[in-house]
Amino acid sequence: MKRVICLAWISVFMIAGNLSAFAGNLNLFEGMKGTLRIAGGTAHIPVMKEAAKRIMTFNGDIQISIAGGGSGVGIKQVGEGLVNIGNSGRKPTDEEINKYQLKMFKWAIDGVGVVVNPENKVKALSKTQLIDIFSGKINNWKSIGGVDKPINVYTRDKASGTRAVFWKKALDKGEITAKANFVVSNGAMKSAISSNPYAIGYVSVGYIDKSVAPVALGGVVPTLENVKQGNYQIARGLYSNTKGEPSGLTKKFIDFIFSPEGQKIASEKGFIPVQ
Amino acid sequence: MKLIDHSIEKFFWIAAVLSLSITVLIFGFMVILGFPLFKGGQFFELLSQPWLPDYGTYGIYHMIVGTLSIAFIGLVFAFPLSLGCSAFISVLGPKRFGQILKKTVQMMTGIPTVIYGFVGIFLLVPIIRELFEHGSGMCILSASILLAILISPTMILFFSDSFDQVPKPFLDAVDALGGNKAQKILYVILPYSLRGVITGLVLALGRAMGDTMIALMVAGNAVALPDSVLDSARTLTAHIALIIAADFESLEFKTLFACGIILYLFTTFITLSVRSFDLMPWRRK
Amino acid sequence: MNRVLEKSVTGFSWICAMVLLGTVFCIVGYLLIKGLGTINITLIFGETDPKDALFFRKQVFDGLFPAILGTFALVVLSVSFAIPIGFAAGIYMAEYCRGIVKRIFSLFFDILAGIPSIVVGLFGFSVAIFLHNYFSSRIYPCLLISALSLAFLVLPYLIRTTQVSLENLPEDIRRTAPALGATKLQNIFHVLIPRSLSGIASGVILSIGRCAEDTAVIMLTGVVATAGVPKSVFSNYEALPFYIYYISSQYSDKQKLLSGYGAAIILLVICGLLFAIAFFIKHRLTYHVLYRP
Numbered sequence: 076m077k078r079v080i081c082l083a084w085i086s087v088f089m090i091a092g093n094l095s096a097f098a099g100n101l102n103l104f105e106g107m108k109g110t111l112r113i114a115g116g117t118a119h120i121p122v123m124k125e126a127a128k129r130i131m132t133f134n135g136d137i138q139i140s141i142a143g144g145g146s147g148v149g150i151k152q153v154g155e156g157l158v159n160i161g162n163s164g165r166k167p168t169d170e171e172i173n174k175y176q177l178k179m180f181k182w183a184i185d186g187v188g189v190v191v192n193p194e195n196k197v198k199a200l201s202k203t204q205l206i207d208i209f210s211g212k213i214n215n216w217k218s219i220g221g222v223d224k225p226i227n228v229y230t231r232d233k234a235s236g237t238r239a240v241f242w243k244k245a246l247d248k249g250e251i252t253a254k255a256n257f258v259v260s261n262g263a264m265k266s267a268i269s270s271n272p273y274a275i276g277y278v279s280v281g282y283i284d285k286s287v288a289p290v291a292l293g294g295v296v297p298t299l300e301n302v303k304q305g306n307y308q309i310a311r312g313l314y315s316n317t318k319g320e321p322s323g324l325t326k327k328f329i330d331f332i333f334s335p336e337g338q339k340i341a342s343e344k345g346f347i348p349v350q
Numbered sequence: 351m352k353l354i355d356h357s358i359e360k361f362f363w364i365a366a367v368l369s370l371s372i373t374v375l376i377f378g379f380m381v382i383l384g385f386p387l388f389k390g391g392q393f394f395e396l397l398s399q400p401w402l403p404d405y406g407t408y409g410i411y412h413m414i415v416g417t418l419s420i421a422f423i424g425l426v427f428a429f430p431l432s433l434g435c436s437a438f439i440s441v442l443g444p445k446r447f448g449q450i451l452k453k454t455v456q457m458m459t460g461i462p463t464v465i466y467g468f469v470g471i472f473l474l475v476p477i478i479r480e481l482f483e484h485g486s487g488m489c490i491l492s493a494s495i496l497l498a499i500l501i502s503p504t505m506i507l508f509f510s511d512s513f514d515q516v517p518k519p520f521l522d523a524v525d526a527l528g529g530n531k532a533q534k535i536l537y538v539i540l541p542y543s544l545r546g547v548i549t550g551l552v553l554a555l556g557r558a559m560g561d562t563m564i565a566l567m568v569a570g571n572a573v574a575l576p577d578s579v580l581d582s583a584r585t586l587t588a589h590i591a592l593i594i595a596a597d598f599e600s601l602e603f604k605t606l607f608a609c610g611i612i613l614y615l616f617t618t619f620i621t622l623s624v625r626s627f628d629l630m631p632w633r634r635k
Numbered sequence: 636m637n638r639v640l641e642k643s644v645t646g647f648s649w650i651c652a653m654v655l656l657g658t659v660f661c662i663v664g665y666l667l668i669k670g671l672g673t674i675n676i677t678l679i680f681g682e683t684d685p686k687d688a689l690f691f692r693k694q695v696f697d698g699l700f701p702a703i704l705g706t707f708a709l710v711v712l713s714v715s716f717a718i719p720i721g722f723a724a725g726i727y728m729a730e731y732c733r734g735i736v737k738r739i740f741s742l743f744f745d746i747l748a749g750i751p752s753i754v755v756g757l758f759g760f761s762v763a764i765f766l767h768n769y770f771s772s773r774i775y776p777c778l779l780i781s782a783l784s785l786a787f788l789v790l791p792y793l794i795r796t797t798q799v800s801l802e803n804l805p806e807d808i809r810r811t812a813p814a815l816g817a818t819k820l821q822n823i824f825h826v827l828i829p830r831s832l833s834g835i836a837s838g839v840i841l842s843i844g845r846c847a848e849d850t851a852v853i854m855l856t857g858v859v860a861t862a863g864v865p866k867s868v869f870s871n872y873e874a875l876p877f878y879i880y881y882i883s884s885q886y887s888d889k890q891k892l893l894s895g896y897g898a899a900i901i902l903l904v905i906c907g908l909l910f911a912i913a914f915f916i917k918h919r920l921t922y923h924v925l926y927r928p
Contacts, residue, residue, distance in 0.1 A: 110870060112775070114859075117885075124861055128696045131863060135693065140862035140871040157767070157775050227486035232592060233602075253400070253574030256486055256582050257592065262885025270472075271479070271486050286888075355820050362731060365723030366740055369794060372787055373747040376758045383761055434651025442648045451652055458659055460910035462848030464876045465899050468883045469662050499658055506655075532641035560751025562851040567883060587753045587851070594760065594855050607761075610754045617749040625745060 100336035101133045103327045111324050114142040115149015115162030116236050117260035118185060118279035119313055121344040123162070126328070126337060137324065143260050146236025150177070153318055159325045161316045164236030164279070176319050181312040182332045183346035186280035187241045188297025188309070189290040190265075192272045197221040199291040205245060208275060211252030216273060228255040229267050229276035237261060240311040241277045245292065280307075281345030303347050313346060377614055384607030396608050401573045401589075408605045412575045414612065416583035419490055420565060421558035423579060424497035428558075429551060432502050436509035441535045452510065458503040467567035470496045475568060484580040488570035491579045496564045501554040508553065512546025513539050549627050556620040560613065562587040586613055666903065670896025678897045679703065694863045699898055701864050705778075705872040706905075708865060709853070710846045712782035717789050717842060722835070724790075725797025730823060748791035756855035759784030763856065776857035779868040784852045789842035796838025800831035833917050840913035844906050850876040875902050 113123055120143060127139040144152075146163035153161025154175030164185070167177050189205065191197060197219055200208070207213040208226060217223040230251050231238040242248060258264045261279045268274045269286035280297050283289050289297045292309070301307035321329055331337045338348035387393045399409020435455070439448045470492060479487030516539050524534045540547070562585075570582025571592060584592075586609045593606055680688050681698030688695045695701055728740060759780050766774045774780075804827060812822040828835070858877045865872035875898055882895030 110866070112871065120860075127861065131694045131696075138863055138866050138870065140859050142859040142861075142871070155767075156772055225484065229486075253402070254572050254582065256488055257571035257573075257584075258884065259592065260885055266885050270476070273479075274486060355818060358820060359731065362723045362727035365720045366727040366732070366794075368720060369724045369747070369790055370740055370743045372790070373743045373750075376747075376750060376754065376787075379758055379761050380754075430647075431651050431654060434648040435655050437644070438648040438652045442645050443652060447652075451656065454656060454659060456914070457907065457910060460844055460848075460906045461662075462850070462876055462902060462906055464848070464850045464879050465666070465903060466662070468879050468895065468899055469665055471883050473661070473665055499662075502655065530641070532644045536641065536644060556749050560749070560753070562751065562753040563880065567880065587751060590753050590757055591851065591854060594757070606757060610757050613751050613754050617751060618746050621742075621745045621749045625742065 100331060100334045101129060103331055103334075104130050104134045104137060104324075107134060107324055107327060108136040109138075109324045111137065111139045111160070111328055112142075112158040113139065113160045113162065114144055114152050114158045115160075115316075116146045116164040116313065117143040117262060118164045118237060118281060119162040119315070120260075120262070121281075122183070122313075122332075122337075122341050122346070125340045125344065126331060129336075129340075130328070130331065139328075145232060145234035145260070146239070147234030150175070150316060153177070153316055156318060159317065160321075160328065163314045163316060164311055165239045166312065166314065167316060177316045178318075178320055180315045180317075180329050180333070181349060182315060182338070183313040183341040183348055184302065184310060185313050185346045186297050186299070186302035186307050186310045187237050187245065187277055188280045188283055188307075189245070189275065189292060190268050190278050190283060190287040191275050191290055192268055193286070193288045194272045195221060195288060197290070198288060199294070202245070202247075202293055205292065206247065206249045209246055209252065209255075210250045211254060222273075224273045227271055227274045228252055229258055229264060229274055230255040231264065231277075232257055232259065235260075236311065237277065237279055240309065244309045245277070283345075299345065299347055312349075313341075377611075380607045380610040380614060384604055384611060386601075387604055387608055393608060396605060397612075400575065401584075408601055410586065410589065410605055410609055410612070412573060413584050413586045413589045413609065415575060416490070416565070416569070417559055417585040417587065417613075419576065419579070419583065420493045420497060420569060420585055421555060423490060423494035424501065424558050425551070425555055427494060427498035428502045428505060428554065431498065432505035432509055432550075432554075433547070435502070435506045436513060437535050437539075439506070439510050440513040441531050441539065452507075455503045455506050459507070463500055463561060463563040464567075466496045466500055467563045470564065470568045478580075482580050484578070485582060486570065488568055488582055489580045490569060490576055490583050493565050493569040493583075493585075494579070496568060497558050497561060500561065500564065501557050504557065505550050505554045508550035509543075509547055512543035512550065515546070516542045545627050549624050552620055552624050552627075556617050559616055559620075560587065562591055566591050663903070666896055666899050670893065670900045673893045673897035674900060678894055691864060696863075699875070699878065699894070699901065701862065702873040702875045702878045702898070703901070704864055705858070705862075706847055706875045708778060708872065709782055709785065709874060710843055712778065712868070713785035713789070713846045714839070714843055716783060716786035717793055718839065720786075721790050721793025721842075722797055725794045725835075726801065726823060726828075728794065728798040729801035730819070730827075744791050744794055747787075748795070751851075752788055752849055753851040753855070755784055755788050756852040758787070759852065759856040773869065775869070776855070776871075777869045778857060778865050778872045781853045781856040781858065781872075782868075784856050785846045785849060788849065788852060789845050792842050792845065793838055796841075797831075797835050800834030800838070801827055803834070804830055837913040837917040840909055840916065844909040844913070847909065848876055848902065848906055850874075850880055853877055854880075875905075 120141060123141045127141060131137055131139060146165050149161030149163045150167050150171050152158045167179060171177060197216065204219055209228060213219060214226050216226055258267050261282045264276045264278045265282055265287055268276050280299060280302055295301055295307045297307050302310045315329060317325055338350050341348045396409050398411050400412050401409055439452045474492050474495065475487035478492050520538050521534060524538055565585040566588040571584045571588055572582035573584060576583040590606050590609050593602060676685060679699045681695050683693050683695045687693040688700050732740060760776060763774060763776045763780045808830060812826045853874050854877060857871055858874045859871045860881050862871040862873050879895055879898050879902060882891060886892035886895065
């Protein structure tokens, strides 16, 4: 009998503890006021938007503005004090960390996958083929088993973390043809590929949905599972960076992202949460 | 009373000087912020080199080519179209129809450029892509077509106004000699308003070179030198919009000011040439 | 030979007219076909109740309301900056300025009018960064900076229309009041300006239209994709033309894309309306002002 009572009390405490932890997620923002400016990696945007929506609905005194621009922009702007949180889809370099006294917070894992239009028959490529396509050596789909149409390469600008990871890990720092079309974000890449049957590009794995078709690289399809298990090598962390130790609203936001609710948002949007 | 009057008049003068100084300030900021580029004589190198950030070369030559080609090809489409339409409005078309066309053209001047870009992406680009089977459809040609539609209304109205300023006795003379409408326009109106036509053309060129959204949305923004009108290209204006997010201590960012300076100089040159034609209506007094 | 040329000229101009009309109908028609269906309360207010949104009790997500409000705030701010300066400078040009000085001013204003909007935006951005580094670190690209930059953009239009409207008044109207003993200022305020009101008003309306539709300037000076309703002039904001651009380059699903069409229609309607008002004012206001019994 004593044991049962003991067990009962323990379970009550456990439940109570969990409940308060659960309520604590948004309660972090109880009574807070102010503006939070976020900019940077475009892959992070869906998670940021959802988090902002919940926070702003819970507490109408808080205003959160979210801009894109790419990882380079995020790091630069948070370093210059133009925004409170700078998102990046790549780890900031040591130089950047030292220059801006950045504190990094990695809250999810993501991959970068090659994508083509769903109508495209080509669904698998070897690494060499990939490097040749992006450098412009292979320029017609028929050379790799597709239709007789020129390959339209799409790429991102230099500020993009997605591009940096892709260039380093998938292309082995190979050249990207100067004739490639430029798009400004992961979302833009997805839209461009889904509307052009002869396009090829690269995008955050979390963004891949029915409108684009992932291309297997060396036999491995870029899915979340494969990234999680380490089969798909082209992976990267999603970071939120602050200048120095975060405080106030900034700190609460970062705590929120690491909280169970925040991590749940990350996984709903297609990324692998770190917790 | 006198004091108030005097201060109000002083205020007018101050406002005018303020506006003038803004014009100068804009150029000044560009030059000052882009100053590091002049120091090493890099500025002129930039004008002839390609944009290869991975290799440390930040030349804007390709972007200058992009701007010029899109603007000129756009004009090639727009000029005949505008001439034809304004001839129609002023002389060659039935009066009612001409008025309807003129009203439509006036409404068109209110259409934002972003709308043209938006429709261009979803309507024009796939058509170009399928029709020519060359690139992605986002190319100089698409941008030029949309640009032509953008600048035509202003050109048409300008030409129409010039045509309307031909003195009535001349037109009556043609009628008296038994000439028809086509002869009227070819041999009397056009030669008389030649100056106005050229002015309108040059003004439209300035507008075409300065447009950002159409080029940004539809021209593809590739950094390579375009080989054909079906290649993707980047203009100076789109380049500024794309790179604005970069690190502003870097050389990369400084080149934006070089772009700004080039654009400023282009458009100032155009303004100066138009003024020298002495046909700006607001300089009548 | 000449016969052929003459015949073809007429035919050519007909073709041009048809092409132009056809293009306009295509563009507007395409937007209407694709977007008319999306125009409803949800497009503007998302899932929030309109009454809550209008009284700012709740934020609106996934709706166009913040963008519409942002555009509205932008227009009001920039026009309030531009009108006093533009009027004053225009009056100066028309009434107080002569000779070589006038030519110099005129030259600079024409240059200002010709500057591409993105260069003005670049200038605004540089000013913002400059202020951020040397004055107060609380200044970022924001609503205020955008409004100032847009004011610079429309300033030449306002100056020009004011100047032209004043200059186009007949000489006898100009000379009447002074002949009766009025001072120059009295003449301006009591006689000349009321007479040129229609031209000035249409210039103001056109400037409003220009501010509402411009995208390049705001892209560089503080507009973002998500910011909610702007709480102060120092905050980021959303705007309708930027929303259209943003959606066109990155739409996450078909629904979002359709909302872009809806936004395009709304923007087109706003600009069309402003334009029609300017037109109406130009033609009707003259009548009412001059012939009021």
